Amino acid sequence: MENNFIINENEKRVLKQIFNNSNISRTQISKNLELNKATISNILNNLKHKRLVNEVGEGNSTKSGGRKPILLEINQKYGYYISMDLTYDSVELMYNYFDATILKQDSYELKDKNVSSILQILESNINVSERYDTLHGLLGISISIHGIVDDEQNIINLPFHKNKRSTFTDELKSFTNVPVVIENEANLSALYEKSLYINSNINNLITLSIHKGIGAGIIINKKLYRGSNGEAGEIGKTLVSESINDNDNKYYKIEDICSQDALIQKINNRLGVTLTFTELIQYYNEGNSIVAREIEQFINKMAVLIHNLNTQFNPDAIYINCPLINELPNILDEIKKQFSYFSQASPIQIHLTTNVKQATLLGGTLAIMQKTLNINNIQMNIK
Structure with a gap:
């Protein structure tokens, strides 16, 4: 720098x-x-x-x-940042000016699950010499992963990708020559949500990320809680004894039962088809009884999950980041109703994440901004 x-x-x-x-x-x-x-x-x-x-x-x-x-x-033209979200099947990139204003976004499909392929995509598509009409060009990069990152920025677990390179962050630094921060995607979503409420009475919040897996970003006393080795919030790994198949008494991870992807897979199995996300929404809106029944069970499980989170952390608010609930907001209303039956004495706020599609990327922008400036609690005014 x-x-x-x-x-x-x-x-x-x-x-x-x-x-x-x-x-x-x-x-x-x-x-x-x-x-x-x-x-x-x-x-x-x-x-x-x-x-x-x-x-x-x-x-x-x-x-x-x-x-x-x-x-x-x-001065937004001082420089720019890049935030990257490594999803199950794509690499999402967001470019932000120095004041966090969005400059542009790109999306690249992953042909395989190798981390080396991800680095090739980045090396091919990030032009580190491009200044985008700024004074100093690229200032830093953030990386969001659906996995565990320890306090030394090492990837401990990357469940959806083949991580043969333990020095992913170092590899990225070597060709960009800028600071890099890597963090769990639910934690970044929580950082973004926290930044919107810096001046409010919300001191403790949880962002519940429900996609292929289930993760929680936990803010306690307006600070991100990561646990002793970055594993806090891995609630999808919680073991439950509920059976997936008849006469099956084994323990299962809760995300294998009631994540968004688990719901879609269960519906596909019952219908004997392979629905896309868009088709699932269409079936629900058309009143398909099987889809409606499975979503009803999903609602009940989510209400129980939120109740359990509340009994453990008792936050001021819980923000849900789930594409399905974003597309069908009535699901959130039903979750709130079910939750009220379980937690009658706990009037916490339950909301959809402020920006479902961009919360993780914006949280990444915030994280790298705060790292390069060495300033905490910057408020992001982008919704």
């Missing part, structure tokens, strides 16, 4: 104010940080010299008159 990106603690405090309060005046920053105006002016001059912030015009003067305040914003 270039030297002009190095900022001291007071500069970080002021920069955070501008990130979290669009078009803020130096007077308001002075009040918020309880620093005198001369000190703030000196800090802002340094930030402007480093091209990190811009003046964007004048605000309204006070009732008593006087000079109109100069408003400030983050």
Whole structure:
């Protein structure tokens, strides 16, 4: 990272104010940080010299008159970030300017499950010399995986891909020459959701990610809880004794019973067909009795799962990230009803994730922004 990106603690405090309060005046920053105006002016001059912030015009003067305040914003063209979501069958890329504004998105189908193939896709499609009309070009990359990452950024478990390279992050760094952060996708979704409520009374929240597997991103006292080795939130690995087949008394992972993919597979088995996700939605809307019955059971299992999460963590809110529920929002209403039967004394909020399709990628952008700036609790204003 270039030297002009190095900022001291007071500069970080002021920069955070501008990130979290669009078009803020130096007077308001002075009040918020309880620093005198001369000190703030000196800090802002340094930030402007480093091209990190811009003046964007004048605000309204006070009732008593006087000079109109100069408003400030983050210089989005300082550089850009790339966030990557490694899904079961694709690599999703999001490019974001320095202020997190989305620059563009790309999607690449995975031909196989080898991590080496993923690196080939990235090396072929990420042009690290491309600046996209920014001052410093690529500043950092985040990687979202549906697996476990330890505190040293090592991939401990990558269930849906063949990971023969234990140095995936190092391989990526070697050709991009920028900082890289790697994190579990549910954790990144939780970071994004937390950033939207920094100034609210929501201190503890869980994002419940329901796709091929089931994972939870856990925020406790406004901080991400990862556990001792990054395995916190792997609730899909919880063992249950419910049978999948008749006369079968074995234990199964809960995600093998009631994840979105497990639901689709069960419906396909009962119908004797192979429905796409879109066709499943169509069958449900047309009133297919088998689909309706299986989704009813899915609703009940989700309500129980949320009840169990609530008894363990008792968060202020739970946010569900599930494409099926996003397409059929009435499912969420039914889950809430079922949950109320189990947890009558626990009036927690249950919502759909604010941005189901982009929450993980935006959380990745936030993670790499905070890493490169060494600033925590940046508020992301993208919904």
